[in-house]
Amino acid sequence: MRRAGWAVAGFAMGVAAVGSLLLTLVLHRGVSARATPAALEEAVARRLRQLAIPDEVRRVKSPVAPTADTLAMGRSHWADHCAVCHGNDGRGDTAIGRGLYPRAPDMRLDATQRLTDGELFFIIENGIRFTGMPGWGGGGPDGDVETWHLVQFVRHLPELTAEELLEMEHLNPKTRAELADQEETRAYLEGGGAPDPAVVDPPEATGAAARPPVGDADPD
Ligand code: HEC
Numbered sequence: 001m002r003r004a005g006w007a008v009a010g011f012a013m014g015v016a017a018v019g020s021l022l023l024t025l026v027l028h029r030g031v032s033a034r035a036t037p038a039a040l041e042e043a044v045a046r047r048l049r050q051l052a053i054p055d056e057v058r059r060v061k062s063p064v065a066p067t068a069d070t071l072a073m074g075r076s077h078w079a080d081h082c083a084v085c086h087g088n089d090g091r092g093d094t095a096i097g098r099g100l101y102p103r104a105p106d107m108r109l110d111a112t113q114r115l116t117d118g119e120l121f122f123i124i125e126n127g128i129r130f131t132g133m134p135g136w137g138g139g140g141p142d143g144d145v146e147t148w149h150l151v152q153f154v155r156h157l158p159e160l161t162a163e164e165l166l167e168m169e170h171l172n173p174k175t176r177a178e179l180a181d182q183e184e185t186r187a188y189l190e191g192g193g194a195p196d197p198a199v200v201d202p203p204e205a206t207g208a209a210a211r212p213p214v215g216d217a218d219p220d
Contacts (some may be wrong), residue, residue, distance in 0.1 A: 035101065037103075060121065063148065074152050075167070077150055079172050080172070085100070088160075090107040090108055091107075102131055104133075112154065117155075120155075121148065124136055124150050
């Protein structure tokens with residue numbers, strides 16, 4: 001009973017300490033998302049996140065053997081859903097990735113590569129609360145096999161080749177305006193003179209059916 005009392009008091013003091021640390025950081029550094037998190041804040045956040053991932057999940061090994069095919073699936077999934085924040089190369093050097101707080105990290109580096117397969121899987125399935133990182137899992141008990149392809153791709157980031165990056169550029173989602181621009185440039189480079197208005201004009205103007213963006217917009 002006494003022991004339990006001490007445990008509760010210890011826990012309350014821990015919560016108060018973390019709370020006052022966060023409050024000090026907010027008062028001192030403001031609430032702008034433009035700032036870069038202090039090293040201490042980042043270390044505390046990483047540690048808390050590690051504690052929040054169950055031990056048995058952390059130890060899980062990928063049930064999907066890495067092959068050229070599974071890697072290709074991870075790569076195209078990444079280009080379609082993740083690159084908008086993380087960049088095709090995983091450096092996080094994108095307009096959104098740079099503007100988030102905390103920023104999208106350079107995932108080629110040790111801090112990410114040291115995470116276990118299970119930790120990467122858990123993060124991708126569930127997202128990271130209070131950050132820009134969304135959860136992508138369908139909520140099933142065993143997670144999605146696509147998530148394992150993504151884990152394999154994250155592991156591959158430090159060795160990504162120029163050919164792979166080029167291929168991914170074709171898989172990145174594009175707006176209608178970007179597609180029209182591309183078409184215009186292509187027509188111009190081929191010396192075709194005026195671009196094809198049916199392609200360049202927005203579908204509303206031509207009465208054509210709305211074209212979905214390139215790539216699969218469905219998160220699965
Ligand atoms: C809207 C922006 C956004 C999108 C889209 C996004 N992420 Fe993230 N992701 C983030 C941010 C921001 C972080 C850093 C969070 C933090 O520091 O705690 C992050 C962190 C991660 C991490 C942890 C890295 C580390 O070192 O801690 C993994 C793994 C990850 N993302 C994978 C993915 C995958 C796979 C996808 C696509 C299915 C994806 N993310 C899509 C914003 C995004």
